[in-house]
Amino acid sequence: MNHSLPTGWTLKRLGDITERITRKNTINNDNVLTISAEYGFIKQDKFFSKIVASKDLSKYILLYKGDFCYNKSYCRGYPYGVFRKLKNYDVGVATSLYIYFKITEGNSNFFEYLFDVGILNRQLSIISQEGVRNHGLLNVPIEDFFNMIIPFPPLDEQKRIAEVLSLCDDVIENLTKLIEKKELYKKGVMQRVLSGEVRFKGFKDEWKIKKLSEISKSIKTGKLDANAMEENGQYRFYTCAREYYRINEYAFDGEALLISGNGA
Structure with missing residues (x-):
């Protein structure tokens, strides 16, 4: 990590601004979640079209809205795993193979964006044992994970950065909805053109x-x-x-x- 920071920014251990989550599913919650790079926390039966978790969920980790997960598996565009925040569900359970934590100091929305740009990738590449995987996961020691160093701007600046990036997300979401409408229109055109129902001028030969x-x-x-x-x-x-x-x-x-x- 480049230690040349803007004025007012400091460096902190990840463990100093977070608290690890290891609580077990003692309340028998059955909302089984998977952590996906593209969708974040998503119901397992929706992502896999079935439940792949064991019937006994008592050893699964119990999570609440706002909690974070570090998925140690390789994902497209995320060679050192992916960080995701639980936002769409109030409570759920997930496999104990991953690392879970909550932000105890700072703006969690800011750190959600910071994690997503790969701010910790270089350190993860150092602390993970290259080529050694367990269940397809990077071997990341817990102590080393929480000893990683992360930039920490003033709280008001964290909030402002998160607000601006959230506005960008809103713009992207609106553009995505517009694209989806255009794709539906395209599908209609394709059905008519590719079936021969509508033909372009100048083409008369039989298919x-x-x-x-x-x-x-x-x-x-x-x-x-x-x-x-x-x-x-x-x-x-x-x-x-x-x-x-x-x-x-x-x-x-x-x-x-x-x-x-x-x-x-």
């Missing part, structure tokens, strides 16, 4: 019908179903579910057109 085998190199049938998934697998695993799973072995290396076998 041909061919077998898929005539225009493709090979057709193979997958032999695995969603039960083969591994929560922190190294490769993407596509099934008929809306989201892809993870797996530690791959079947195809290259571009491929995937068609669901059950018509989903």
Whole structure:
């Protein structure tokens, strides 16, 4: 970390501004959550289209809104894991494989943004044992994790930074909604153009019908179903579910057109 800081900023141990969370699920909460880089905390049955947690949830970690998680698994764009804040649920439970904590000093919204830009990546690369993984997770010692150093601006500046970045998020959200509307329009156009219902001027030749085998190199049938998934697998695993799973072995290396076998 660059120790050349703006005036008024200081450096603090992560452990000095946070409190580790290890509380077990003694209240029998059944809101099982998964921590995703893209979606943050999300219901496990929504992310995987099923519950992959064990039936006994008593050893899971009990979390409340505002708590943080450090997911030690590699995620696309996050080579040293990802930090996420519980925002969409008041309470939930998650696997004890990850590191959980809450902010005890400072603006939690500010630190949510700070973690997301990879401010701790360099230190994580040093304290994690390179190439050594447990359940697909980086081996990050707890003591070293909370000994990492993090910049700490004045509280009013933390709040202001978080407010500005939140406004940026609002703009992005509105643009995303606009894009979604345009994508729906595009789908309608595609259905009409690709079915031949509407044709461009100057094209009058009849369309041909061919077998898929005539225009493709090979057709193979997958032999695995969603039960083969591994929560922190190294490769993407596509099934008929809306989201892809993870797996530690791959079947195809290259571009491929995937068609669901059950018509989903």
